[in-house]
Every structure is written in C-alpha cells, then in structure tokens.
Amino acid sequence: MSKENILAVENLVMHFGGIKALNDITFNIKKGSVSALIGPNGAGKTTVFNCLTGFYKATGGHIRLTTDHKDTSVIQVLGEPFQPLDFVSPMAFIKRLKYKMFGGSHLVNRSGLARTFQNIRLFKEMSVVENLLVAQHMTANRSLIAGILNTKAFREAEEEALQKAFYWLGVVDLVSHANRLAGELSYGQQRRLEIARSMCTNPELICLDEPAAGLNPSETEELTKMIRILRDQHNVTVLLIEHDMGMVMDISDYIVVLDHGQVIAKGDPENIKNNPKVIAAYLGAEDEDEVGL
Numbered sequence: 001m002s003k004e005n006i007l008a009v010e011n012l013v014m015h016f017g018g019i020k021a022l023n024d025i026t027f028n029i030k031k032g033s034v035s036a037l038i039g040p041n042g043a044g045k046t047t048v049f050n051c052l053t054g055f056y057k058a059t060g061g062h063i064r065l066t067t068d069h070k071d072t073s074v075i076q077v078l079g080e081p082f083q084p085l086d087f088v089s090p091m092a093f094i095k096r097l098k099y100k101m102f103g104g105s106h107l108v109n110r111s112g113l114a115r116t117f118q119n120i121r122l123f124k125e126m127s128v129v130e131n132l133l134v135a136q137h138m139t140a141n142r143s144l145i146a147g148i149l150n151t152k153a154f155r156e157a158e159e160e161a162l163q164k165a166f167y168w169l170g171v172v173d174l175v176s177h178a179n180r181l182a183g184e185l186s187y188g189q190q191r192r193l194e195i196a197r198s199m200c201t202n203p204e205l206i207c208l209d210e211p212a213a214g215l216n217p218s219e220t221e222e223l224t225k226m227i228r229i230l231r232d233q234h235n236v237t238v239l240l241i242e243h244d245m246g247m248v249m250d251i252s253d254y255i256v257v258l259d260h261g262q263v264i265a266k267g268d269p270e271n272i273k274n275n276p277k278v279i280a281a282y283l284g285a286e287d288e289d290e291v292g293l
C-alpha cells in the first residue's frame with residue numbers, strides 16, 4: 001500500500017445469509033483527502049462503513065488503516081476467525097485469542113478512525129458538553145481511585161477534557177449551547193455536535209454517514225465549510241456517504257461509486273460526472289440533467 005493511503009480496502013465481502021451486500025470491494029483513500037462513497041439506495045455504502053468501524057465483522061477481505069502511529073488490520077482487531085497457522089504458532093494463537101476476547105470497535109477508534117451515523121445517535125438526555133466529555137473516556141487519564149481521592153492528576157485530566165470539549169464546540173459553533181440538552185438542539189446543530197463528538201476521540205480518519213441529510217441549503221453550506229476546516233486545519237481525512245450530489249461534487253477530491261455491492265467507478269468528480277455507467281446505474285437515468293450530476 002502506498003504510504004499516502006490512510007485506508008486500503010481490499011476485496012471486502014459481506015454476506016447476510018444469502019444476501020451479498022458487498023461483493024469484492026476494493027478502494028484506497030488518500031491521507032488528507034475528502035472522499036465520498038456514493039451509490040443508489042441499498043448499494044452497500046453503510047455496510048462498508050459498518051465493516052470499517054467494526055459494527056459488522058466482514059465475511060472476507062482486508063481493511064488496512066495506516067495512521068501516523070499505527071498500521072492496523074481492522075479485520076484482525078475485530079477478532080477474525082482462527083487461521084490454520086494459529087495452530088502451528090503459539091504466538092499467533094495467543095494474539096488471535098486476545099483479539100477474539102478483547103477486540104472490537106473501540107480498538108478501531110483507538111487506531112484513529114471515528115464515525116457518525118445516518119440516524120443521529122447522540123445522548124439526547126445529556127447536555128451538549130457532557131456528550132463531548134463522554135467521548136473522551138477512552139483517552140482521558142482517569143481512574144476510580146484518583147476520582148475518589150480527587151488527585152491533582154485527576155483534576156488536570158478533567159480540565160483537559162473540558163478544554164478539548166469547548167475547543168470542538170467552538171469549531172462547530174455550538175459554544176453558546178454547551179449547557180443545553182443535546183435533544184433540544186435543532187437538527188443541523190445535532191449533526192454538528194455528532195461531528196464534534198467524533199473529533200473528541202482524536203481521529204485521523206472520520207467517516208460521516210449522510211451528514212447533510214435533513215439539512216437546509218444554508219446548513220449544508222456551513223457543513224461543507226466545516227468539513228474543509230477539518231481537512232485543512234486539523235489534518236483529518238474525511239470519507240463521507242452522501243446523497244446530495246451538489247455537495248459531493250463540490251467538496252470531494254475522490255469519489256467511489258457502488259452499485260449492488262460492487263465498485264462501478266472511482267475517480268475525481270469530473271470523471272464521475274461524465275461516467276455513463278454512473279449515470280445509468282447509480283441514478284437509473286440516461287440524462288445527467290435528470291440526476292443532478
């Protein structure tokens with residue numbers, strides 16, 4: 001894999017019983033890019049995200065995440081099945097067993113990948129700032145004993161977490177809403193809060209599942225600006241699933257198009273706009289004017 005790629009997906013397969021949701025998906029995502037995964041309903045986009053983030057254990061294939069500090073096989077950290085070699089090498093057996101027992105999506109997040117969901121999944125009964133503090137529990141330097149004794153290190157960790165929460169609230173323009181319940185925010189604000197919450201886990205790659213769904217045009221414009229800020233000022237690579245073609249074409253450096261669980265096209269927006277396979281298969285229309293490309 002090229003050093004420039006933060007993510008390499010190779011021959012990814014996901015079956016649900018007889019349904020072949022993903023059939024041999026291969027694509028790479030370059031570090032520092034904004035890339036989009038598009039395709040018609042049911043093409044397999046969310047299933048790809050679910051395999052990347054550990055919500056599903058892929059049926060086959062490889063997913064390699066290369067961040068500044070780690071080179072991670074996502075499928076391995078999720079606990080892939082025992083392989084013949086494991087029964088020959090005790091070390092390989094122990095390693096596999098460790099991942100099977102303690103692996104999971106938390107390890108994918110620790111490796112530098114975070115996501116948001118198609119349906120907003122905030123803690124709606126908690127305040128805005130509490131949502132961001134919860135997101136930091138894996139990284140914050142805290143222990144039960146330190147909490148009971150209220151040690152200096154504990155207080156410093158609390159202060160740091162609060163500072164980070166307010167930093168990201170500033171980026172997504174929600175500082176003045178910090179103490180409101182998350183469930184009381186407008187839809188657009190909740191979407192921004194979800195992004196801030198993901199950013200509190202220090203990802204190098206963030207996967208956004210339909211971030212513009214339900215937003216009005218001015219909110220979509222704000223979101224587009226924010227995604228650019230993430231890429232340009234925070235060195236974050238962004239991979240998004242989106243049906244708003246205007247936004248996708250405007251913001252993406254690279255686009256992967258899926259249809260019926262297969263990649264039918266990859267390339268820059270100009271390339272994708274003019275690809276007859278995409279126009280016909282993805283949007284089911286011959287005329288690109290009809291489909292907004």
Ligand SMILES: Nc1ncnc2c1ncn2[C@@H]1O[C@H](COP(=O)(O)OP(=O)(O)OP(=O)(O)O)[C@@H](O)[C@H]1O
Pocket residue numbers: 016019020021039040041042043044045046047048
């Ligand atoms: N947990 C599951 N069990 C069974 N089938 C599933 C499951 N998750 C997804 N599928 C199937 O996999 C296929 C791809 O679904 P997926 O949600 O990934 O599509 P999508 O491209 O994200 O669609 P949309 O744009 O509507 O969100 C569909 O046929 C879907 O019914």
